[in-house]
Amino acid sequence: MxxxxxxxxxxxxxxxxxxxxxxxxxxxxxxxxxxxxxxxxxxxxxxxxxxxxxxxxxxxxxxxxxxxxxxxxxxxxxxxxxxxxxxxxxxxxxxxxxxxxxxxxxxxxxxxxxxxxxxxxxxxxxxxxxxxxxxxxxxxxxxxxxxxxxTAELRRLQNENNQLKSEKQGLQNNLNVMLAQSQKAAGAGGGGGAQQPNPQIEELKWQIRFNDANCKKIQADILEAYNENSKRRQLYSVARQNFQIITQNARSNFAIQQLASDKILEIDRLMSRL
The missing domain is CATH 1.20.1440 (de novo design (two linked rop proteins))
Incomplete structure (x- = not known):
């Protein structure tokens, strides 16, 4: 060079x-x-x-x-x-x-x-x-x-975003399998009485929601390199709303609630600079 x-x-x-x-x-x-x-x-x-x-x-x-x-x-x-x-x-x-x-x-x-x-x-x-x-x-x-x-930071964010998308797809596949198994088990049981929520399925749903919100946040981070502040605000807002839902409703998973709270604070700091 x-x-x-x-x-x-x-x-x-x-x-x-x-x-x-x-x-x-x-x-x-x-x-x-x-x-x-x-x-x-x-x-x-x-x-x-x-x-x-x-x-x-x-x-x-x-x-x-x-x-x-x-x-x-x-x-x-x-x-x-x-x-x-x-x-x-x-x-x-x-x-x-x-x-x-x-x-x-x-x-x-x-x-x-x-x-x-x-x-x-x-x-x-x-x-x-x-x-x-x-x-x-x-x-x-x-x-x-x-x-x-x-450029190195942008490349890192893009790789992280791709990894999150891959993880999200894996989680969704696992959820689909578990839902199918749950429905099959419910059918075999004759359908008597209300079916209790499956904790594993509920946890997967929250993980997918967290992953999706995190993807939106990273996409907004990537747009910093292109001065797309309007689009960044929009993505940050969507991500923040989803993280907020997780902190309020994912009571069965304290760890993911805490991660979502941290992400909200990070987004607030980033949006204050826009």
Whole structure:
């Protein structure tokens, strides 16, 4: 799979290398320059002081660049779980925020003049560009991660809905068999007296009703990906009504009553956001 915004990443890499070399070379160059200035007669003490400060500031920024490059070496491979990518991006965002602040602080300093000022401004221009491009990549990667995670959630809901439909069909088949057996037994008994309800049959009926209501709820959940809020409200309302009937009437099955109550609370939370 091609990486996200490959062209931008290549451009960022070229800029990154250029600035990295600049940052790496400047402290060495400035140190050498200061040594020659100090050895000469009538050295400009102000210039030397500025050069020393510039070396220190560039050393700090150099370390930030090294840390960013090290973090880039551990970028997750395509297809790894959401949690892995999210962890990497969170740290990258934190690094970039700190990096940007450090560049801003560096640019705001007023203790440079002449050549030192030009060196500082040029370095900041490159560093700000790196921070911007890195921020753009993080933002786009975040967006892609959200889409991928949303797609995975949609697929999960669809699979769950299909599973519920299959379970519902199985329950209905069992109910049909039990009803047929019950009717056959009633016919064999001569039909005398009122027939008592079969607890197993009653429980199956409630399970089927719960399953059907849950299917409606999951269908509404799926429609979130398509911004079908009107249809979602309709499905949630139907599901809620059925769950409400279960909580009020399925007294022989406390477990299914409790599940239905939980589903009602969940639907209420979801509908409050629509």
């Amino acid at each position: 091609e990486p996200l915004n490959k062209t931008e990443r290549n451009t960022s890499l070229i800029n990154f290398i250029a600035v990295y070399v600049l940052i790496l070379a400047l402290p060495l160059f400035l140190s050498y320059w200061m040594g020659t200035k100090k050895g000469g007669k009538g050295g400009n003490q102000k210039a030397i002081s500025e050069q020393e400060a510039l070396v220190k500031d560039m050393d700090v920024l150099q370390q930030y660049v090294k840390d960013i490059e090290e973090h880039n070496q551990h970028i997750p491979a395509e297809g790894l779980p959401f949690e892995t990518w999210n962890s990497w991006l969170t740290k990258a965002e934190q690094q970039n925020t700190e990096f940007f602040k450090k560049i801003t602080d560096f640019q705001a300093k007023r203790n440079y003049t002449g050549a030192r000022l030009r060196i500082r401004d040029n370095a900041c221009a490159y560093l700000f560009q790196i921070s911007k491009e890195r921020g753009n990549y993080i933002q786009k990667r975040r967006a892609l991660l959200g889409v991928q995670n949303g």
